[in-house]
Amino acid sequence: MTTAAAPSEGWGKVVPSMSQCLTLAPTADPRVFIAPDGRRLSPPDDWACLPPGDAGLTRRVKAAGPSWAVIEQRGRKAFSRGLWAPRVHIEQARAALDAERATDAYARRRAADVDRRDRAQAAYVVTFEQEVRGFLAFAPRWAALGDRVARLVAAHATPVGSGTVARTRRIAVDERAEAAVIAWMRHQTTGYDDMKIERVAGRRREVRRELAQLSRAVLDVHRRDVPHAAPSCSLCTAVARAEATPAPTIAAAAAAAADRAVAGAPGRAAALDDDALDAFEL
Numbered sequence: 001m002t003t004a005a006a007p008s009e010g011w012g013k014v015v016p017s018m019s020q021c022l023t024l025a026p027t028a029d030p031r032v033f034i035a036p037d038g039r040r041l042s043p044p045d046d047w048a049c050l051p052p053g054d055a056g057l058t059r060r061v062k063a064a065g066p067s068w069a070v071i072e073q074r075g076r077k078a079f080s081r082g083l084w085a086p087r088v089h090i091e092q093a094r095a096a097l098d099a100e101r102a103t104d105a106y107a108r109r110r111a112a113d114v115d116r117r118d119r120a121q122a123a124y125v126v127t128f129e130q131e132v133r134g135f136l137a138f139a140p141r142w143a144a145l146g147d148r149v150a151r152l153v154a155a156h157a158t159p160v161g162s163g164t165v166a167r168t169r170r171i172a173v174d175e176r177a178e179a180a181v182i183a184w185m186r187h188q189t190t191g192y193d194d195m196k197i198e199r200v201a202g203r204r205r206e207v208r209r210e211l212a213q214l215s216r217a218v219l220d221v222h223r224r225d226v227p228h229a230a231p232s233c234s235l236c237t238a239v240a241r242a243e244a245t246p247a248p249t250i251a252a253a254a255a256a257a258a259d260r261a262v263a264g265a266p267g268r269a270a271a272l273d274d275d276a277l278d279a280f281e282l
Contacts, residue, residue: 052080131177139225
């Protein structure tokens, strides 16, 4: 690889080798990126940016030759800002893929894939709801409430593209269920969403842990077969309020996820990594 970078500034255009696939960070300039070694790089003039959102096309462009993946890090989250590659590679890969997707064989394969994913998703929702119910372990007096909580948490956390802890594979499903309950309660039974938390390192995490302790105390109340006044219970009122609010459909959740994959719009990049461990800060 050769570069015309100015030694004093570490900036320049790069002539990529045929095997070069770099991961770069964005800057305010849409054609200037930061390499892992700190250099500021600009793509060749005959390169173009392939927006995120089409995994099949992205894989083909990467396989065709050199490319630069532009990834924006926000804490533990990573967002794709697109893939830069020779314009001719993008055009050729798109044309080939469009032709393939126009065939009957592809349509049948696609329909089978969608059906398989739908069945897997439906099975996962059932499994996840059962895991939530097992974590809650409410006393018989509160078992019906536990069923309602499990349904609400599963409906919120399991949609594909939701970016919640339920979608991660980093931790076991029982741990996902526990984390999802605590995260749901943080938003539904506490004033977390309206809190003004000072921008001090670790403070938000500290607040979340404090609220998690409160949420666990509320859950423990329902693990004892002792009556209490529902109107004064934060969990009982949150469940009633959530059930009275129309929930977004799975299709709407998927559309929202696709919308987040639109390139170039601030805050709407394609998420590569959900914030699972953030939600798991108990």
